[in-house]
Amino acid sequence: MTDLQFDNQTNEFGRPPEASNGFDITGKLINWGFVSNRKEAEYVLIGVAVVALLAAFFFYKSSAGSLPPPPPIGAAGQHLA
Numbered sequence: 001m002t003d004l005q006f007d008n009q010t011n012e013f014g015r016p017p018e019a020s021n022g023f024d025i026t027g028k029l030i031n032w033g034f035v036s037n038r039k040e041a042e043y044v045l046i047g048v049a050v051v052a053l054l055a056a057f058f059f060y061k062s063s064a065g066s067l068p069p070p071p072p073i074g075a076a077g078q079h080l081a
Contacts, residue, residue, distance in 0.1 A: 026041035035041045 025045065026038050029035050029041040029044060030037065035044055
């Protein structure tokens with residue numbers, strides 16, 4: 001019978017530590033000094049996303065009644081047949 005060997009060097013559910021493709025904004029937050037580790041950077045980014053969603057909802061709700069109603073279908077000199 002053959003011996004089985006498993007490679008346990010990579011994380012199955014995340015990217016491997018040596019792979020860095022694209023822009024790493026959590027690393028930038030650490031380098032800029034806003035946070036001290038990746039977990040805090042992730043919490044900051046989640047907070048930014050929540051604030052952006054709340055602002056979008058606020059602007060959507062505040063502008064919902066400010067638009068004038070559309071003109072009726074026969075308006076502006078158009079003749080209905």
